[in-house]
Amino acid sequence: MSQLDLDKLFAKIEELKPKFIERLTDAVAIKSVSGDESLRPEVVKMSDFLVKELTTLGFKDIVQKPLGTQPPPVVNPDIQLPPVVLARSGSDPSKKTVLIYGHYDVQPASIEDGWNTDPFVLTHDKVKDILYGRGSTDDKGPVMGWLNVVEAHNELGLELPVNLVCCFEGMEESGSLGLDDLIAKEASDYFKGVDTVCISDNYWLGTKKPVLTYGLRGVHYYEIAIKGPGADLHSGVFGGMIGEPMTDLIKIMSSLVDSQGKILIKGIADMVAPLTPEEDKLYDTIDFSIDELNAATGSKTSLHDNKKDALKHRWRYPSLSLHGVEGAFSGVGAKTVIPAKVIGKFSIRTVPNIEPAKLDKIVIDHCNEVFKSLNSVNSIDAHLLHDGNYWVSDPYNDSFASAAKATKHVWGVEPDYTREGGSIPITLTFENELKTGVLLLPMGRGDDGAHSINEKLDMSNYINGCKTLGAYLHYYSKV
């Protein structure tokens, strides 16, 4: 495809803008909240909507893959997981094949939460040129974006420059239940021959500069359970007579991290990949500031006084957060209880080259050693609750290079190369099962409020986002 073709594509996308807004309006109107069992029919309805759209756009092999019964905890023990929608456009062996992933479920939303408009009515603020609605940015906007790209090609009578394989799930906001198994199963079947994976389900770091995302931290979530008396006791009667589980737990929790965020468990820092001068330089140009961080947290609680250190600690250093305590008093006011069994919760965000099994051993040994030093009359059970590994890609591979060219072409600037502090576990699953690279190519901005009230997608991000996705396919087809 020539430069002329891309110009035509962009012009067609502009022309089809009313149609694209209508498509997103229809999608947002379906209350596909995966976390609310009573709305499960709406989630299924959203998958039907996708099938209809994909059919109209000429996709082939369209299937709604069932994932079976949802595992507990559920209200309705027979409730079925929403299907994964698979579809293809093109199967030309001379073309590259790109798997595009997105999700069609959304977070819960209710006008009572404080939305300015009905969350399930896509509302166009024409002064700000912003589209408001649940799922606008997470992730119905990007999913519609891919369909829009195909429609623009169809209208122009242009063939797609690559073969597309769609994988749209309906359970992402509820732990992507069942998806890992499906990917493993379809790796050598439906997904056979995929050259690369593109996920558009994250955001720019800030509000001004487009980004490509090449890394995610992992997470290991731990529990420390301390068991003492057979039942909760009155602190007046038993305080001073017995060893209290909370005392032991708090001692152990206080040994994990300091107020400057430094992890105090020995051996973790040694596993972290050293910062090279080249990597350090990458942070110089990134569009971010401590003021932006403070605005995001609504406070002045930054541990760092410069953007480079702050971002390194979000992206490339581990962190340890104490989340809370299960089993202790957590209400308002006073309760003079000695909790009988308490479970402390904390997690560690992991980065290269932390070895998962070694980390678990170090952490659990640490908890047990501190507990032993307390000479407590109680008992301990420290264990891993769940984990997901970190992910880092080569940001200069063919897929990333193509996305960079597309971004430059559409937005007129080189994208920032970012990581994210959180995890998108499916990224790693695709990479491991399909043995391909994965690109995270975001459409929305850092202030879109994906899981909050008044979720939005700027019109420019929606339309330029469509152009970027289209241009990416074209540049990638040529490498």
Next chain:
Amino acid sequence: MSQLDLDKLFAKIEELKPKFIERLTDAVAIKSVSGDESLRPEVVKMSDFLVKELTTLGFKDIVQKPLGTQPPPVVNPDIQLPPVVLARSGSDPSKKTVLIYGHYDVQPASIEDGWNTDPFVLTHDKVKDILYGRGSTDDKGPVMGWLNVVEAHNELGLELPVNLVCCFEGMEESGSLGLDDLIAKEASDYFKGVDTVCISDNYWLGTKKPVLTYGLRGVHYYEIAIKGPGADLHSGVFGGMIGEPMTDLIKIMSSLVDSQGKILIKGIADMVAPLTPEEDKLYDTIDFSIDELNAATGSKTSLHDNKKDALKHRWRYPSLSLHGVEGAFSGVGAKTVIPAKVIGKFSIRTVPNIEPAKLDKIVIDHCNEVFKSLNSVNSIDAHLLHDGNYWVSDPYNDSFASAAKATKHVWGVEPDYTREGGSIPITLTFENELKTGVLLLPMGRGDDGAHSINEKLDMSNYINGCKTLGAYLHYYSKV
């Protein structure tokens, strides 16, 4: 009153046993749960029941003192506190006047909680000779006990050896709201001329030996609030970038007490009254064992290997318990939250000669100093939530001596002199406002399960308890 009179009284009490069981049955049947607003009419009904009984028994000046509207938090903002029932029997200036306090409200109870029988049907297990029912021991049994004593005198045509003033409240299980003010107000009015106060609202230490209680620990309840970001944050995105309030809070909480129960705040131990050899000897004969402690806690979590140390730490040494954290994650499972504001809760049980104001200063200064040493970006507000002072009486004064004689007479053994680890704040209010001594003269046993399922009162404790209350009045009238 002669020895012969006492023998007659005891015989009459035995004779009236069926009547006394009936009286307690009627009382237990009224669901006077003060903590459940929907049952407030039942609490009022219980006060009416008392008025009816007191009238029948010939009491005078019977009044249901209104305490006004219940302060928030309440469901119904207009809900009225249950009245305090006041009544007199006798006003002979040549006799001593004894104020008897009890409460006619009870803890919540429901068969679904695991009761073996309907909690509001007094059930006589004839094999074990035990009465089961909510309020049987706490505190309807003792309140009926006083009425039973008067009835036995009436039946014998005997005058009471003292003037009695009744003060029965209906809000004890819900913080005795309004009672302090009423006592202060009536000290020079209804309660004028009271020589001593007798409270029967606690329990034997164990199950075999009667006790007289001469001391209670106080309690100071503190909160440490740490405030950071403006809202809860995602630990993936912000972990490592910001100072987390939980980290600071856990550090401070871990500096308060060790796993052996030793308070680590400097200056508190210095205020505790030294143990004299005489006091130490008091513990030698007390009927208690570590096995009983373990049975009560359902565990082997005792910090001490002998009864004397264990009891000293319940009664005459301070203790510090960490109760929990408000604002942090407290559910089952995993939540990767950085809580924005957390409030740690702890309390200190106080003993002679801890000065309340000095204690608060030491504790809050300690929290602030530890926080300062953390160099945190967050802010702290450590404060006292509520307090109640300790109480210790002379266990050999006239009232205690009379109760000791009564106990010996009825049970055939010298009572143990005990303290309690918890607080009964009203004890101190009576002492301060009426400028009289207070005696705690329990009816039930240590295993009665006052606030638990299957609350009970052994028949021997009910009947011998009535005899003890009656004999106490007689011995006290003679000193």
